[in-house]
């Protein structure tokens with residue numbers, strides 16, 4: 001045996017000895033540059049998980065970017081709408097998202113119309129926190145640009161340095177929406193702003209990308225009038241990626257919103273550069289959650305709890321003026337219905353949120369308990385433990401008077417309509433009354 005191995009290895013040993021074989025040389029790796037892009041995260045740090053399989057989320061995106069970074073130099077760009085509203089919770093989401101973008105090494109972020117709903121003071125605070133460049137070149141404050149119009153980023157493509165020019169603009173269509181919250185701002189039409197910038201930027205950089213918060217149609221017009229961009233990332237195309245479109249030398253791209261996909265654009269090998277290939281990666285369960293990004297999300301949830309946003313959720317009077325009694329109060333007289341209900345998914349809806357660590361998050365609790373949006377409805381587990389879970393009164397309405405005096409306070413019929421406040425397409429895409437009702441059917445005559 002021994003002699004056989006010696007015969008096999010002898011030539012190799014000889015080669016090494018002669019210096020023909022060297023172990024992997026530590027040369028600098030010549031990685032190609034790839035541009036990762038996305039539009040409108042809309043507050044989806046992670047998807048809600050109400051329907052399976054769930055797609056998307058920043059912790060999965062972070063994992064994808066780490067995988068890509070092993071074989072590519074990355075230029076990471078985000079286009080508009082970190083969140084979709086302007087409440088305290090959206091501020092906390094926006095801060096967490098900036099932290100996540102920083103952790104992923106994002107180079108630039110262009111602003112969208114909902115970002116402006118956070119107000120200029122808040123945007124300034126986010127800008128100070130962001131390690132990349134916050135762009136939106138056609139918004140003016142007191143006659144001066146409110147944000148940078150462009151940034152020049154140094155990257156490497158294969159063995160060569162590449163300077164990437166990133167321009168950021170918003171469609172003038174959103175001027176009214178922006179000015180409603182920020183009356184002191186003015187918005188120059190995007191095309192006009194580019195006319196002004198053109199002498200500076202036309203020949204700047206080896207690769208020119210426009211982040212445009214506007215539609216594909218508007219982006220196409222800009223590409224025609226300003227044919228020096230290699231790529232325009234646009235917005236407003238819905239939650240899935242759209243086929244890319246070529247206008248002259250410009251590639252128009254859109255990877256979908258709500259952080260479900262990541263767009264990846266690959267560069268031609270040699271200058272003058274062109275976008276050689278674009279792909280869209282769907283963030284399925286195949287991508288594990290990145291620990292650091294997940295940690296940032298848990299930090300956000302801790303702030304939602306610490307600030308007790310659950311207590312701050314607005315509450316309106318109930319339609320019939322009654323208050324809630326809780327599902328247990330129905331048991332003495334509707335024992336069979338109660339027994340059936342206890343076995344349904346509705347009776348463990350709060351535990352689901354506890355498992356997901358979202359049990360203090362008003363954005364989730366509202367559909368997983370009884371009457372959170374009403375006076376006298378669910379407040380929290382200490383004050384209103386009997387109103388946790390989706391209970392009888394989530395569908396039949398507040399019934400304290402009925403509990404006390406059923407003969408004189410009848411509840412009447414409810415039906416399919418009572419499901420629709422929660423089983424909305426975004427959270428229950430497969431909802432069909434006939435099949436769903438069969439799983440929770442009750443109310444038979446005794």
Ligand code: HEC
Nearest residue numbers: 048049050352356358363364367421422423424427428429
């Ligand atoms: C608009 C109402 C609504 C909101 C808001 C909502 N959910 Fe749900 N959730 C539902 C409905 C309805 C279902 C059941 C969907 C189905 O099976 O068709 C569900 C199901 C789930 C499930 C799956 C339970 C299981 O065992 O299959 C999870 C997990 C969940 N929700 C978590 C959340 C989290 C986390 C949030 C907040 C980020 C949230 N939900 C916000 C209505 C809502």
Ligand code: HEC
Nearest residue numbers: 327330334337338341390391392395412413414415442443
């Ligand atoms: C997910 C919604 C939902 C939940 C939760 C629910 N119900 Fe119902 N219930 C309905 C619907 C829909 C009907 C069909 C008849 C109707 O339209 O009222 C019904 C029917 C009934 C009926 C018969 C009504 C009649 O006209 O004969 C009774 C009694 C009743 N439910 C009691 C309860 C009790 C008690 C609970 C809790 C233990 C409960 N329900 C939980 C939706 C719900």
Ligand code: HEC
Nearest residue numbers: 325326329330333392393396399402403406409410411412
């Ligand atoms: C003290 C006994 C009692 C309690 C407690 C009680 N019910 Fe009833 N409920 C009745 C009676 C009696 C009827 C009428 C039954 C019949 O004649 O069909 C009724 C009827 C109903 C109906 C059919 C619609 C109607 O008003 O006729 C629904 C729905 C209903 N109850 C839901 C509830 C829910 C939800 C609770 C708990 C919040 C509850 N009930 C608690 C005794 C009670």
Ligand code: HEC
Nearest residue numbers: 345346348349352367368390394418419422436437439440
């Ligand atoms: C207050 C919000 C709310 C209302 C109203 C509501 N649901 Fe639900 N439903 C939920 C939530 C939340 C879940 C998920 C519970 C869990 O697994 O944690 C769910 C789950 C279900 C499930 C289980 C789905 C599965 O895959 O097993 C069925 C069935 C269902 N609902 C039927 C109905 C029907 C029918 C109605 C109307 C008569 C209705 N629901 C009204 C919130 C609601």
